[in-house]
Structure formats: structure tokens, C-alpha cells
Amino acid sequence: MRLLRSARRLLVHTLPFAALSAAACTPARPATPSAVAPTGPASVHATQLPNWGIVIHGGAGTIARGSMTPEMEAEYRAKLTEALMAGHRVLAAGGSSLDAVQAAVNVMEDSPLFNAGKGAVFTHEGKNELDAAVMDGRTLAAGAVAGVTHVKNPINLARAVMEKSRHVMLMGAGAEAFAKQQGIELVPESYFFTERRWQSLEKAKADEAKYGAEALLGPEYSVPEDRKFGTVGAVALDKNGNLAAATSTGGVTNKRWGRVGDAPIIGAGTYANNRSCAVSATGTGEYFIRATVAHDICARVEYQGVSLAEAADQVVMKKLVEMGGDGGIIAMDPLGNVSMTFNTSGMYRGRVGADGKPEVAIYRD
């Protein structure tokens, strides 16, 4: 009992919301799960109320202070807060982490600010091809869609794939046929037109014409910063101690050949397991697939017994950096420890816990 009580004190200490803006890149080391329960975080549920909450991201990249107008920055902060509170309402009412991450992602999908849903970037052909995935940490059930072009909220379709089909991943026209059958909201392609993203495509094509596709994109998948912002995602822990993760994206501006990124790949951009953690990622997707980022973080937590923060640091700040991949992740473990780790200069992000006080941040410092 003394062990549990001291663990609880530690937990309060390890949700330092004030640290969000100060050191979000490598948050204060949270309690190592094994310090609480030698058998791992999964066994804690029965004896302790989870430190429930939700964490979101709206993309990582070079986001320098001063690169946005104050109005634009305020818009982002307001929308991140709205998404957080949509998730919080679900959790506060005793809803599931699955419902919470979906609600939060829906808010960001419906906003033109993020590269998901409404604000998705354009492919080389001037289309919008959307990817999304969701995973239930309690059952390891998962659903994912890739390359859908008429689905208003791809995360809702991913959820339907998980719950209403015997499959995990559906792609393209087939996925849309399933969406139609399930009554998922479809929209005309024109719904996804935003002037800002169209300009990004025009610029990308102009650069390509000037420098050549290969020179521009390079062997190391380097993508100009203004083209890869904005994948959205959420992870949550509900009052029942269940974790969930969700990610939704439009991919990369000027993408072609039916490119699929890490977001819909279970284990790469999205993963949740009550035994270890829930992760949603954003960044240069190819590296996140090759490094199986989301599952690797959780595997280190489960098999090495390291803290969530340490596992995230090892993967995002070391492994990915050595490979040349940039981006970040948000994660929660079954105790409610949070990680928002990124190796770029900024990541749109936020979190809110049981106290209902949302905190959002954009830059590293």
C-alpha cells in the first residue's frame, strides 16, 4: 500500500503540465512503471485509478517562432484546445479512450489548419488521398484505411473497419465502397480544396520543375518543410484504464504513385496496447515505417522495462535521428504518463487530464 501511495505521488509529479512548453521535447522523467508494479504497467489497473487524460498532436516540423502571424498561432491554439476538450468531454463522462481519440481527431480533421480531412494536402495529380488508423489498447483491435478520396473523416472509417469488418486495413476504391455500405459520410472531392494547400502543390511542382524531382526529394526522402506539416493524432487513457491511439493524415504534398505513409500502418504511425503504451506519430513517414516507431516504443517499455519517456527518447531522439528521420510522437502509458517527444523545432500539441485544464504548445522552447 505504501508503494502504491508513493507511486501516486510520483504520478502527480510526472504530469507536470507546466513543463509542456518548457521541455516538452524530453519531459521530466516519469515514474518507471516497474517502480510501481514489478510485473509491468498492465497489472496496475486493478489496484489504482488511472491518471486519465488525452494527448493530441497536429503535426511536427520546422515551426520557428515568428514564422506565423499571431492570429494564425491563436487559431492553431484555439483549435488544439477545442480538440482536446472534445476528447476530455468523452473521458469525463466515463466514455472510452477510443471514443475520445476519435472525437479529438474529428475536430482536427474538420479544420483546414491541419493536414488531415478538410485541410489535407494535394497529391501530384491534384487529388487528396487520405490515410488513417485507430487501435484499441484493450483488445489490440485495429482499423486502418489508405488512399481514400471522398471520406470526410477517415478516422471514422478506420473505426468502422475495426468494428464492422473482419479486416484491419482497407485501401482505395474498395475502402470507399465499404464506407458507403456502412453509412460513413462521403463528400465530393472539392470538399478538400483549400487555397493554401493548392499553393503548396503549385510551389512543390515549380520547385520540381526547377531542380528536378530527384534532386529535390533526394535519396533521403527530404521533403520541404512546408509540405509535411499537419498529420493529426490522439492518444488517450480512460477511467477504465484502457488506452487507444488514432492518427489521420493527407500525407505529403505532391505525393504520387499511391504512396502510403506511416499513419495507417499499425506499429509504425499508430499503436496501442494496455500492456505498454499508446502512440501516434507524425513526421517523415518512410522513416517511421522502417523504424516501426510506435510499436518499437511500446516494445521497449514492455520488454526493457524502461519508462515511456526513455523509450520515446531512444526511438525519436536517437534511432530516428541516426537514420535521418524527423518528426515526433505523442504517447501515454497505462499509468497516465505522457510523452510528447519530437526531434524537430516544433510540434502542434496539447494535453488535458482529469482537472480539465488543457495545455497546448507549438514550439520546443
Next chain:
Amino acid sequence: MRLLRSARRLLVHTLPFAALSAAACTPARPATPSAVAPTGPASVHATQLPNWGIVIHGGAGTIARGSMTPEMEAEYRAKLTEALMAGHRVLAAGGSSLDAVQAAVNVMEDSPLFNAGKGAVFTHEGKNELDAAVMDGRTLAAGAVAGVTHVKNPINLARAVMEKSRHVMLMGAGAEAFAKQQGIELVPESYFFTERRWQSLEKAKADEAKYGAEALLGPEYSVPEDRKFGTVGAVALDKNGNLAAATSTGGVTNKRWGRVGDAPIIGAGTYANNRSCAVSATGTGEYFIRATVAHDICARVEYQGVSLAEAADQVVMKKLVEMGGDGGIIAMDPLGNVSMTFNTSGMYRGRVGADGKPEVAIYRD
């Protein structure tokens, strides 16, 4: 030096080819890599010649002795041997594990016996939608394709994605446009017609009409055995100590909605990392995605320090069985230890090492 010598003896002992048919499901426990080098298998390369070789599978499922004619069984054994030796020739000549796994998979893709390439099963719409992936354990480079319909050897396209694009995964028509650009061999859809697979589709549709799609397929993704045989794959370790993995499949008979299985999902059906192991999987793909089978086996080897055999047992014989997923994997570690682990009654499989003596097997006993 004494340590190395005794380790080498152990290694000879742990490639008991005679055990292939006797206990392939859980091969004799190989030397734990850490018994050789406390810092893990990756560090062994510099001081020891790798026990090079190649391992293949042609699908797992209910394969009861007597369910095939002796002629059919002989055909399978001959084709598995041919595939093994295609890979062996590459390795013996000092070629890369990547080239070896591709050569072996090509042989199986070109045969009507397996559910990949030529022998791919039919979708609900009477098409053949092929998935494949390849991964380089040295660099963690990877390539994957999903839902291609005109590519004779999908593994060749996956390799081109890995080496000639900045992407890891391409899907559908976009992937085929890339194939065309790269000069990958395309064939008319009629190339993939085989009477045997068409009959399987007809039977599947008849069953569906009789019992209903939901009753038949059920909430637990149970797929009649005759519809899920034959995904092919290979893992290899070359003379330079580099691992590679490759998987190619036509998916599941009567699949619809653009379903993507585990084969092209890096970390699920295919994964390779010189630090831990190379894995190719076959089975009910949805479970393999949810359990991130390939990466999970390698993560246990790397982070828990258990042997390849123990890691494969934990994932295939315990975790997957508890979830309800059936199938199997082939795997190699950087020392040349081999695992061919399956929780079904059979798996088409084989392996060959430096001695050039191929061993193939089908049934568990």
C-alpha cells in the same frame, strides 16, 4: 577464442536439418545469441563467419497428411527445393541476402502452386490483387506494394520501391504507374487465372450465399482453410552477415473492399534487422497486423535477449494463439539460427545452408 569455438560448435548443433520434419514447429533450442556475445548478435559479425543460408515458406494452414495426392505433394516439394536452391546459388556466389530472398520468392511467384504471383487467389470481384514487401536488415530500408493487379512478380516491384523511390509503400494504380516507369514486368490480368483458384472463389461464393457472409466469416476472421493457403516468403543471411526478408501474396480468396493483409506491412508480415532477426509470416493476416508479429519477434530477441526460437514461440504459439490467429513464421538471426514456427497442422517450408543440402517439409510431424 575458446568462447567462439564452442559457440561455433553450438551453431553447428543448432542447425539440425534432420529436425526439420520431426519438430519444425518448435525447433531444437538454438544457442542464445547472448551466449556467444553478451552485447547481442549484431556484434558477432566482425569475429565470426555467419552461418549463412536461406529459409522459405509457401504458406501455413490445415495441411493434413493424406489430403494431397502423392503427385501434388511431390510437386510442392520439388518447387520448394527449386526456390531454395535459387536463393542458395545467390548466397554461395557471395551475393546479398536481398538478392537471395528475391530469387527464391520469384520461383514461388512464378508457380501456380502458391498464393502469390501466378497462383494468386481471386477477390470477390474475380480479380487478383497482389501484395508484397521486402526489407534489408543492414540498412532497415524497406519496400512494399499493395493491391497491384498487373505485376508479374510483386516482390520485384517492392524491391524497386525500396531502391528507386523515396517511399516505402505504394498502392494500387499508382504503384503500377511506378512499375511501368521502372520497367517492371507487367502482365494482363488473365495471366493470373488458374482453374484451381477460380474454383475456390466459386466455392467461397456458394458458401457465402448459403450461410451468409457474416456467418461464414464470423467476427473472428475465420476463413475456410482452402482459401488462405500459400503466401510465400523467404529470409536469408548472406556471407557478409546481412539479413533480409521478403513476402509475397495474393491475400485471401473472396476478399473485398481493397483488403490489405500483413504481408506488405513492415513489422507485421515482413521485417529484417541485423540487430535481431529477419521474419516472413503467413496466416490470418489481420491477427498478424494487430500483433505486429514480425517486429515483435525481433524486439523480444533484441530487448529481452531471448533466443530466436523462444521469441518465435512466445509470439506464434502463445500470443497469436490466445488472440485466435493461426499461421506461422520463418526467421533467421545474425548467427544463422533458424526458426520455422507455426500453430497450424502444416506449413510448406524449407531451408538450405552452406552445405547446399536443401531440406523441405510440409506437415508438422
